Amino acid sequence: MNIDSQQERVGNLPEEETISIPGQKSPSTRKPSIFISLLAGTVAIIVITVLLTVIADRFRDLFIALLPVKSAPAMTMTEKQYAKELQNQKRLIDSQKKKLKGFTPVQNYLIINSSENKIILMKGNKVLHEGLCSTGSYTVLKTSDGKEKWVFQTPRGMLRVQNKLVDPVWRMPDWAFIEEGLPVPPPFAAERYEYNVLGDYALDLGRGYLIHGTLYKRFLGMPVTHGCVRLGDQELKIVYDSLSIGSRVFIY
Amino acid sequence: MKPEAHNTGKKHAGRITLLSVLMVTVLLISFIIILPVVVYMRENKLLEKQKSQIDSLTTVSAAESMRDAAETLHALRFEDARLKAQIQLTRLDSIYLFINLVDSFVAIQIRGVTLRESKLSEFYVSSIFEHKRQSADIYEWMATPFVAHHSWSSFVKHPFKLKNAPKDTLEALQMKQDIMQPEPIDGYCRILFDRSILVKMNQIEKPSFDGRLLKLKYDFAFFYDMTKELLNALIHLESPPLRLTIDLHLPQNDIISMYRALPYNCSMTLVF
Numbered sequence A: 001m002n003i004d005s006q007q008e009r010v011g012n013l014p015e016e017e018t019i020s021i022p023g024q025k026s027p028s029t030r031k032p033s034i035f036i037s038l039l040a041g042t043v044a045i046i047v048i049t050v051l052l053t054v055i056a057d058r059f060r061d062l063f064i065a066l067l068p069v070k071s072a073p074a075m076t077m078t079e080k081q082y083a084k085e086l087q088n089q090k091r092l093i094d095s096q097k098k099k100l101k102g103f104t105p106v107q108n109y110l111i112i113n114s115s116e117n118k119i120i121l122m123k124g125n126k127v128l129h130e131g132l133c134s135t136g137s138y139t140v141l142k143t144s145d146g147k148e149k150w151v152f153q154t155p156r157g158m159l160r161v162q163n164k165l166v167d168p169v170w171r172m173p174d175w176a177f178i179e180e181g182l183p184v185p186p187p188f189a190a191e192r193y194e195y196n197v198l199g200d201y202a203l204d205l206g207r208g209y210l211i212h213g214t215l216y217k218r219f220l221g222m223p224v225t226h227g228c229v230r231l232g233d234q235e236l237k238i239v240y241d242s243l244s245i246g247s248r249v250f251i252y
Numbered sequence B: 001m002k003p004e005a006h007n008t009g010k011k012h013a014g015r016i017t018l019l020s021v022l023m024v025t026v027l028l029i030s031f032i033i034i035l036p037v038v039v040y041m042r043e044n045k046l047l048e049k050q051k052s053q054i055d056s057l058t059t060v061s062a063a064e065s066m067r068d069a070a071e072t073l074h075a076l077r078f079e080d081a082r083l084k085a086q087i088q089l090t091r092l093d094s095i096y097l098f099i100n101l102v103d104s105f106v107a108i109q110i111r112g113v114t115l116r117e118s119k120l121s122e123f124y125v126s127s128i129f130e131h132k133r134q135s136a137d138i139y140e141w142m143a144t145p146f147v148a149h150h151s152w153s154s155f156v157k158h159p160f161k162l163k164n165a166p167k168d169t170l171e172a173l174q175m176k177q178d179i180m181q182p183e184p185i186d187g188y189c190r191i192l193f194d195r196s197i198l199v200k201m202n203q204i205e206k207p208s209f210d211g212r213l214l215k216l217k218y219d220f221a222f223f224y225d226m227t228k229e230l231l232n233a234l235i236h237l238e239s240p241p242l243r244l245t246i247d248l249h250l251p252q253n254d255i256i257s258m259y260r261a262l263p264y265n266c267s268m269t270l271v272f
Helices: A003-012 A027-065 A079-101 A174-179 A233-242 B003-043 B048-061 B064-090 B128-133 B138-143 B169-177 B209-235 B252-261
Strands: A108-113 A118-123 A126-134 A139-142 A149-152 A157-160 A163-166 A201-206 A209-212 A229-231 A248-251 B096-100 B105-110 B113-119 B122-125 B146-153 B161-164 B188-193 B197-203 B244-250 B267-271
Touching (some): A027 B003, A027 B128, A027 B209, A079 B064, A108 A233, A126 A233, A139 A174, A201 A233, A209 A233, A248 B113, B064 B138, B064 B267, B105 B252, B128 B138, B128 B244, B146 B209, B188 B209, B197 B267
Parallel strands (some): A108 A248, A139 B161, A209 A229, B096 B267, B197 B244
Antiparallel strands (some): A118 A126, A126 A229, A139 A149, B096 B105, B122 B244, B146 B188, B146 B267
């Protein structure tokens, strides 16, 4: 076949075939290229949206910073009225500040930090004593049948000392037996009562929660209790002597 | 089609895509950045209209002393409104957040008693606060405590551990031996309050490797929620909310203790 006849053959081919020259893309790749452009565009828009969401606050701030800040709100008053209003307002603020101050307990009070297991004994704004304690372990104990569960958490908020006890005796609740893998005895069985495990003193905070001593002093500063607050012997004596019935205990 | 024609077609497709991306970007910038600011400023009457009223008033009153008196009275009423909010909170039985940007500290309080206070090493606030402070409705805005309705953190709020009751004393003894030591955790949190106030607490300490990963997860969770909110606004053709951000930097221990102490729907009072 000579060159002329080859050219003639090429000239007779459909248009699509004529552009299939080596090193040149075929027309079938046209559609994917548009598809790729669309895909790239969509991805770019998604990326821009996410980026704008992330940096929106900064840019909004820049935009706000360009806007002028106006002066104090308008009040149509004479000079005399202003002076009177200023005096009234000052008096009002003073009385409110006094009211706020009145909320600070006059008696000694205890602050318990259950995150760091620390206590601070306070009088007004003065720190009387600081020390370690143990609070709730945040354990959820579940019976094997899943019917009963107990959450060992120290309650947060404001509590009051309901009662002060010397040589407290622990009446073991059901969970104390279940946790030890022991059978639960009847409610008033003798084996429920344990002596000399709560230290020399206990302060009853109500709802079954106590501030008491411990035999496990190495755990002080760690969250290991069943909800009560455990103190070392020295701290327990100080707290027992400083707080009276009705004193406030703040737990956070 | 000739090769040149195909190339031109490709170029056109590229240009159209680029143009579309640019147009969408401009629209997104307007929607995400400009629109929320304009809508917020309009709704809160923080725009020029009110400014001109004040200007005319001050021209009438003329005297500089009157202007000073107006500023002082405004500051006093502002303080009065804030105290009202704080007194309301002291009557509640729950722990609340108290942010004082004037004296740069943050505290948690209950019944007016400060449980923990932390000095801020640095802080940043949205410039919208500057505008908000001068708005006519600032006293009502400040007099009601802010209430949290969403929060994100890089650490768990309540670190509960599930324990199944042992079958016998032997199993109980084994369980006792593995008392867990407290894990070192990094502290980052965000609390979203009503009236669009977002409080961010960042630890000043450098995060650990695990902490960095947790922070990444926490940031992702936040931005995921924000993007969802944005798309929701876009679908409903509403303006996305403008966040009044307060960015606080304080020690890790303080962040963890405070965040864990605050209830989910905690209240907050603010001095700025």
